[in-house]
Each structure stands twice: as structure tokens, then as C-alpha cells.
Amino acid sequence: MKHLATALGLAVTLPLAAVAECASVSAGGLTVTGAWSRATIGNERPAVFYVEIRNEGETADRLTGIDTPVAAMTMLHRTVVEEGVASMPHAEAVEIPACETVGLAPGSHHGMLMGLTAPLTEGESFPVTLQFERAGAVEIDTRVLSIRAQEAQCDAG
Amino acid sequence: MRRRLILGGAGALGAFGFMMGLGAWRSGDLRRITGDAGALDRIDLARMDWELTDDRGDRVSPRDWLGRASMVCFGFTWCPDVCPTTLMDISGWLEDLGPEAERIHVSLITVDPERDSPATLSEYLSNFDPRIRGLTGTPAEVAQAAGAFGARYERIPREDGDYTMDHTSGVHVFRPSGALSSIIDFHEDRKFAVPKITRAIE
Ligand SMILES: [Cu+2]
Numbered sequence: 001m002k003h004l005a006t007a008l009g010l011a012v013t014l015p016l017a018a019v020a021e022c023a024s025v026s027a028g029g030l031t032v033t034g035a036w037s038r039a040t041i042g043n044e045r046p047a048v049f050y051v052e053i054r055n056e057g058e059t060a061d062r063l064t065g066i067d068t069p070v071a072a073m074t075m076l077h078r079t080v081v082e083e084g085v086a087s088m089p090h091a092e093a094v095e096i097p098a099c100e101t102v103g104l105a106p107g108s109h110h111g112m113l114m115g116l117t118a119p120l121t122e123g124e125s126f127p128v129t130l131q132f133e134r135a136g137a138v139e140i141d142t143r144v145l146s147i148r149a150q151e152a153q154c155d156a157g
Numbered sequence: 158m159r160r161r162l163i164l165g166g167a168g169a170l171g172a173f174g175f176m177m178g179l180g181a182w183r184s185g186d187l188r189r190i191t192g193d194a195g196a197l198d199r200i201d202l203a204r205m206d207w208e209l210t211d212d213r214g215d216r217v218s219p220r221d222w223l224g225r226a227s228m229v230c231f232g233f234t235w236c237p238d239v240c241p242t243t244l245m246d247i248s249g250w251l252e253d254l255g256p257e258a259e260r261i262h263v264s265l266i267t268v269d270p271e272r273d274s275p276a277t278l279s280e281y282l283s284n285f286d287p288r289i290r291g292l293t294g295t296p297a298e299v300a301q302a303a304g305a306f307g308a309r310y311e312r313i314p315r316e317d318g319d320y321t322m323d324h325t326s327g328v329h330v331f332r333p334s335g336a337l338s339s340i341i342d343f344h345e346d347r348k349f350a351v352p353k354i355t356r357a358i359e
Contacts, residue, residue: 038241041280041281045235046235046321048237048238073316073317079239081326081342084309084325084326084342085309085310085323085324085325086326087313088238088239088321106241107238107343114317147241148248148285150242150245
């Protein structure tokens with residue numbers, strides 16, 4: 001079971017005990033924390049990836065892509081509303097200016113996870129590797145929250 | 158103007174809905190019009206002519222909503238970012254309204270009728286406030302309804318053969334008479350959104 005789950009890229013975790021501490025990973029001046037996604041109905045619909053990136057360094061960096069074993073295809077998107085119409089064009093990269101915190105968050109930049117290998121189930125988690133221009137690859141454990149979730153449900157570390 | 162607006166069946170009805178939508182759109186951005194009563198008047202449930210099927214399988218027409226205030230938004234259940242956000246915003250507003258929320262109809266009209274059947278809408282909406290009804294129909298029926306609201310949508314193909322939809326993201330708020338009262342922008346702050354709804358109810 002453990003092996004199957006690992007093969008699917010899904011780390012089986014215990015049910016969430018309300019609010020816990022977020023996984024937090026640092027690389028150079030960057031700290032990546034509060035990674036979450038929403039549960040999906042089946043695996044035909046695309047899923048999202050949200051996270052917070054803190055740059056405490058003196059140099060700007062850029063998030064150029066994400067990768068995860070749970071999706072066949074991933075993309076960085078940015079939700080924009082123009083003349084009342086919402087669209088989510090592909091974002092080549094997300095700028096992470098020095099001394100700033102940038103969030104992939106609902107209604108803004110987000111990761112799109114397409115071609116899911118399995119439905120995302122609330123309470124589970126899965127790894128996502130963020131690719132930064134300077135800091136390189138950073139892997140973070142991403143928690144699957146309810147389809148109703150609007151933000152990470154943890155104390156941002 | 159965008160490249161491809163969905164015309165549904167592209168039949169006379171679809172084209173009519175499209176022209177209506179375009180007309181309302183060209184007349185200006187409703188959200189920014191305060192003095193132009195003409196443009197607001199054009200979006201009136203009492204003067205609309207469309208019929209859709211809700212997530213319980215019942216046929217619905219705009220006349221069914223008259224006598225109570227209504228809120229209408231557009232979206233689709235394959236929508237990963239904007240639609241869950243809008244539905245949660247609406248759920249939050251309904252909570253804030255308390256018992257007043259019983260005096261308003263809330264509907265999501267899908268812009269993706271090919272994938273969103275009544276059963277699909279029902280399954281998806283079961284995750285949100287139970288007072289939110291989902292409406293779908295044939296592509297031509299959806300085009301006609303969207304046109305009546307001045308709503309726009311467009312199918313955006315993706316590299317992998319799948320597609321997503323761009324769509325009008327504001328929530329239309331109507332008075333019991335059917336007249337458009339206001340449009341709540343995507344992700345508008347609760348402290349502005351809730352009074353807009355209260356004003357439509359009273
Ligand atoms: Cu997206």
C-alpha cells in the first residue's frame with residue numbers, strides 16, 4: 001500500500017489534525033512554505049497548486065516551473081480579469097523580488113496540475129518541485145485541502 | 158474584441174444571444190457605468206427570454222425568479238481557480254446575510270454545457286452552499302442566456318487537447334422586479350459585496 005502510494009507520488013499521511021505546522025523548505029535566501037492544493041472530483045479536472053515564497057536574500061529570483069509526480073503536465077498560470085472576463089494565461093515565470101514574499105494564491109498566480117494520475121483526496125499530500133532560476137530545485141510537501149479551501153490551513157513557518 | 162466567442166449551436170438563437178451580449182458589452186463596461194440607466198436597463202430578468210435546466214433536472218426561466226432578489230454568476234466545474242473562489246465568496250456573503258439570505262435565489266450558469274450536465278453540476282455544487290443552484294442546457298440555450306446577461310465566454314484550447322474557458326467573472330445581482338441592481342466584481346471585498354446584495358433585497 002505504502003509502495004503503491006509512493007509510486008503514485010502520494011505520501012499517505014494521517015488525517016489532518018485541524019491546524020498544523022506547514023512544511024517549510026529553504027534554499028539560499030528563499031523559503032518555500034504553506035504549499036496546498038484543493039481536493040478534486042475524479043482525475044479529469046485540473047488541480048491547482050498554491051504556495052508562499054519568501055525571499056530574504058538580496059537578489060531577485062524567478063520561479064520558472066513546477067513538477068510533480070501526480071500530474072502528467074504542469075504549468076504556471078496567472079488569473080487575470082480584463083473587462084470583467086476572467087482568464088488564466090500561461091506565465092513564463094513568477095518574479096520573486098529581493099526581500100519580498102510572493103504567493104501563488106487563489107485568483108492570482110497558481111500552478112496548474114493537468115492529467116492527474118489519481119484524484120487528489122483531502123488529507124493526503126504530495127511532493128511538488130519548484131524550479132528557481134538561481135536557487136535551483138526545491139521540493140515541498142503539498143497538502144490537499146477541501147475543495148472549499150481558500151488558503152493554507154497551517155501556521156506559516 | 159476577442160477572437161472566438163462561443164456561439165453554441167451557432168444557430169439563429171446562438172447568434173441572437175451573441176449579438177445581445179456584444180451589444181450590451183459595446184455599450185460600455187457596466188461596472189463603471191453609474192449614470193447610464195439605458196445600459197443597466199437592458200439587463201432585466203423580466204425582459205429576458207431563455208430557459209435552462211437546473212442541477213435537479215427542473216427547467217428554469219428568468220420569470221421563475223421574479224418576486225425575489227437573484228444572484229447569477231457564470232463558471233464551469235472544470236475551473237480550478239476562479240470558480241471555487243467565487244463560490245466560496247458567495248457562500249461567505251450568504252453566511253453574512255444570515256436569515257436575509259433566504260430572500261435571494263443564487264445560480265451558477267455553466268459556460269461549459271458540453272461537460273457540465275445537471276448531474277455534474279449537482280455533484281460539484283454539493284461541496285458549496287446548498288442554496289446555490291447550477292444551470293445548464295444545450296450550447297445554444299446557454300449562449301442565449303449568457304447573451305441576455307451580457308456575459309461573455311470563450312473556449313481556450315490547451316496543448317494537450319483539453320480546453321479551458323474564459324468567462325465573465327462578476328456576480329449579477331437583481332432586484333425582485335428583475336431589474337439589475339449591481340454587479341459584484343471577482344473577489345470583491347465582503348464589506349462592499351454584502352451591502353450590494355442587501356440593497357437588492359430591500
Ligand atoms: Cu490555471
